[in-house]
Each structure stands twice: as structure tokens, then as C-alpha cells.
Amino acid sequence: MATIFEARDVYKHFGGIKAVDGFSMEVDEKQITGLIGPNGAGKTTFFNVAAGIYCPDRGEVSFKGERIGGLRPDQICQKGLTRTFQIARGLGQMTVWENVMLAPKHQTGESAFGAFLFGQVRRQEKEHWERAAALLGEMRLYEQRNEYARNLSAGERKMLEISRAIMTDPEILLLDEPTAGATVDETKKIMAEIERLRDERGLTFLVVEHKMEVIMNICNPIYVMHNGQNLAVGNPGEVQGNDQVREVYLGG
Ligand SMILES: Nc1ncnc2c1ncn2[C@@H]1O[C@H](COP(=O)(O)OP(=O)(O)O)[C@@H](O)[C@H]1O
Ligand SMILES: [Mg+2]
The missing domain is CATH 3.40.50.300 (P-loop containing nucleotide triphosphate hydrolases)
Incomplete structure (x- = not known):
């Protein structure tokens, strides 16, 4: 190993x-x-x-x-290498969906050069969207995607924390x-x-x-x-x- x-x-x-x-x-x-x-x-x-x-x-x-x-x-x-954080107050006021969409990695759109590559940005956004939807399905949070994070049970919030971390790949x-x-x-x-x-x-x-x-x-x-x-x-x-x-x- x-x-x-x-x-x-x-x-x-x-x-x-x-x-x-x-x-x-x-x-x-x-x-x-x-x-x-x-x-x-x-x-x-x-x-x-x-x-x-x-x-x-x-x-x-x-x-x-x-x-x-x-x-x-x-x-x-x-x-x-990613660590989870407890869903802070600000994030509690966002939906499950918004929380997982917050954590992109290698996003072309963040660089000035990338801003010119509109096609690529759109493709990445779509990919990111699909990844988030699949992950929420896997973690059994998809049904609650429009719920505010603060309204989730403690266990569901923990699953959301892990989901957010996984979105950073x-x-x-x-x-x-x-x-x-x-x-x-x-x-x-x-x-x-x-x-x-x-x-x-x-x-x-x-x-x-x-x-x-x-x-x-x-x-x-x-x-x-x-x-x-x-x-x-x-x-x-x-x-x-x-x-x-x-x-x-x-x-x-
Ligand atoms: N930012 C900080 N400033 C001063 N002391 C701290 C800080 N963070 C943790 N400590 C102290 O360091 C020790 C270890 O804390 P911590 O790492 O939180 O332990 P654990 O997670 O095992 O409970 C404790 O005595 C804690 O009070
Ligand atoms: Mg501790």
C-alpha cells in the first residue's frame, strides 16, 4: 500500500x-x-x-x-487534499444546490485568459452542474436541493459538508x-x-x-x-x- x-x-x-x-x-x-x-x-x-x-x-x-x-x-x-468545514452561518442561508456549486476547481473562468475562452467556460459550467447533480443523487440530497442548508437535519448537513468537499475533486x-x-x-x-x-x-x-x-x-x-x-x-x-x-x- x-x-x-x-x-x-x-x-x-x-x-x-x-x-x-x-x-x-x-x-x-x-x-x-x-x-x-x-x-x-x-x-x-x-x-x-x-x-x-x-x-x-x-x-x-x-x-x-x-x-x-x-x-x-x-x-x-x-x-x-481537502478538509470539511462545518456549514457556516452564511452557507446555511444558501440552498443545498448553491452550497455544492460553490466549490469549483480548475475553473478556466477565474483567469483573465480564460475569460476569452467562452466556449470552454460554458462547457465547464455544464460539467460542474452535471457533477453536482450526480453527487447530490449519490449522497441522497438531490430531493432537498432547493432546501436551505440550515433546515437540514444534523446528519444531512454532514452529508452536505462531505459533498461540498468532494466537489473540489x-x-x-x-x-x-x-x-x-x-x-x-x-x-x-x-x-x-x-x-x-x-x-x-x-x-x-x-x-x-x-x-x-x-x-x-x-x-x-x-x-x-x-x-x-x-x-x-x-x-x-x-x-x-x-x-x-x-x-x-x-x-x-
Ligand atoms: N488558535 C488557537 N489559539 C490558542 N490556542 C489554541 C488555538 N487552537 C487550539 N488551541 C488550543 O490547543 C489545544 C488543542 O486544541 P484542538 O486542536 O482544538 O484539540 P482537539 O481538536 O483534539 O480537541 C487546546 O488546548 C486548545 O485550547
Ligand atoms: Mg477538535
């Missing part, structure tokens, strides 16, 4: 707070890798470093063998708590959807999640972070059986 994403000894401190403090990990392609740890462990900060929101203080982050640490989020997204998706707020049924659907996207689209996932049933059912391997550092890594059985992990995370 080929490694698609790698972090080596990454540090990100905020003043005296050692949010990420020498963390390393590898993600193999077409796998669903889990990242767990207690609140404040540094998981979200690490995601933000990986996606270019923060520049690492030290250490290397690479994607497909190329260093990406310190690049801008849009540059990293162009290369094929990623190879790896970083999901920060993809089932937060979802019901038991919705959680099962989201888990199945992530596995389907891996199997059918060949996508790679790195997933932060608090729900143990999600982590233990769909993620392998699982990295455990504590105080910004590596505590353990292994398959679900190994992580569950690790005494240190039980102590800091699973509550003994």
Missing part, C-alpha cells in the same frame, strides 16, 4: 500552549485512517496544519511525496467529526457513505471522531493523540487493548 499523506515531527504551539507537539503519522491511499484523542489533544489543530490553515512551526507535512507544509489552503486543495479527505450531532441512524448512513466513497471513488480518508463505534467500525489504522503527541497506533483491537489509551481516553 502506498503512503499518500505523511506528517513528520510536526509542531504547532500557540504561545505556551503546545497544541501539536512533535506529532507524526502516515496515511495509506484508499484507507480510512482514524485519529482519536481526548478533548484538547490537538486533533483539529493538526488538521488545520495539514490543510494549510496554519503553517507548522517545525516538521514536515507531505502529500504524494511533495512537501505541502506552509502552502495556502487553496494550493493544498488544488493538489487534492480531492484524493484525500480530512473529516473532523463527520457524525457530530447526527442521530444513531444518520451516523450509520454516514459511516456507510464514507466506506462507499472509498470503495467506489477510491478516496482516502483521515477521520477525527469521538464516537467509538464509528472509529472502531470503519477506521484502520487508528492513531491516538495525547497532549499533541503520538500515544499509540494500531488496528481497532490493538488500540482498544492498549493500557495507556484506556487510561487517557477510554476511561480505564
Whole structure:
């Protein structure tokens, strides 16, 4: 299995707070890798470093063998690494359809030169439109396409967040708590959807999640972070059986 994403000894401190403090990990392609740890462990900060929101203080982050640490989020997204964001308030006031249409990549129309290529722009718009419709169908959101995002259930909003990320045409998706707020049924659907996207689209996932049933059912391997550092890594059985992990995370 080929490694698609790698972090080596990454540090990100905020003043005296050692949010990420020498963390390393590898993600193999077409796998669903889990990242767990207690609140404040540094998981979200690490995601933000990986996606270019923060520049690492030290250490290397690479994607497909190329260093990406310190690049801008849009540059990293162009290369094929995308993280989901919660549907912010402004996006809640737009429809499902408008939300997925927001995230184009490689759009000719954005460059001055491209503005002359009207035919190509129209073709791209049509392609984008068709891709959005197909994706909403796949994610079972097509019926709700004219609904405001704020009116969706928590689980549907999570599916919309993932749909928006997929519109950027990623190879790896970083999901920060993809089932937060979802019901038991919705959680099962989201888990199945992530596995389907891996199997059918060949996508790679790195997933932060608090729900143990999600982590233990769909993620392998699982990295455990504590105080910004590596505590353990292994398959679900190994992580569950690790005494240190039980102590800091699973509550003994
Ligand atoms: N922008 C920031 N400025 C200062 N401290 C931060 C910032 N972001 C996160 N932290 C702190 O860094 C630590 C790790 O936070 P976070 O990455 O959100 O952890 P997790 O996602 O694992 O709960 C926490 O102590 C948090 O308060
Ligand atoms: Mg977090």
C-alpha cells in the first residue's frame, strides 16, 4: 500500500500552549485512517496544519511525496487534499444546490485568459452542474436541493459538508467529526457513505471522531493523540487493548 499523506515531527504551539507537539503519522491511499484523542489533544489543530490553515512551526507535512507544509489552503486543495468545514452561518442561508456549486476547481473562468475562452467556460459550467447533480443523487440530497442548508437535519448537513468537499475533486479527505450531532441512524448512513466513497471513488480518508463505534467500525489504522503527541497506533483491537489509551481516553 502506498503512503499518500505523511506528517513528520510536526509542531504547532500557540504561545505556551503546545497544541501539536512533535506529532507524526502516515496515511495509506484508499484507507480510512482514524485519529482519536481526548478533548484538547490537538486533533483539529493538526488538521488545520495539514490543510494549510496554519503553517507548522517545525516538521514536515507531505502529500504524494511533495512537501505541502506552509502552502495556502487553496494550493493544498488544488493538489487534492481537502478538509470539511462545518456549514457556516452564511452557507446555511444558501440552498443545498448553491452550497455544492460553490466549490469549483480548475475553473478556466477565474483567469483573465480564460475569460476569452467562452466556449470552454460554458462547457465547464455544464460539467460542474452535471457533477453536482450526480453527487447530490449519490449522497441522497438531490430531493432537498432547493432546501436551505440550515433546515437540514444534523446528519444531512454532514452529508452536505462531505459533498461540498468532494466537489473540489480531492484524493484525500480530512473529516473532523463527520457524525457530530447526527442521530444513531444518520451516523450509520454516514459511516456507510464514507466506506462507499472509498470503495467506489477510491478516496482516502483521515477521520477525527469521538464516537467509538464509528472509529472502531470503519477506521484502520487508528492513531491516538495525547497532549499533541503520538500515544499509540494500531488496528481497532490493538488500540482498544492498549493500557495507556484506556487510561487517557477510554476511561480505564
Ligand atoms: N488558535 C488557537 N489559539 C490558542 N490556542 C489554541 C488555538 N487552537 C487550539 N488551541 C488550543 O490547543 C489545544 C488543542 O486544541 P484542538 O486542536 O482544538 O484539540 P482537539 O481538536 O483534539 O480537541 C487546546 O488546548 C486548545 O485550547
Ligand atoms: Mg477538535
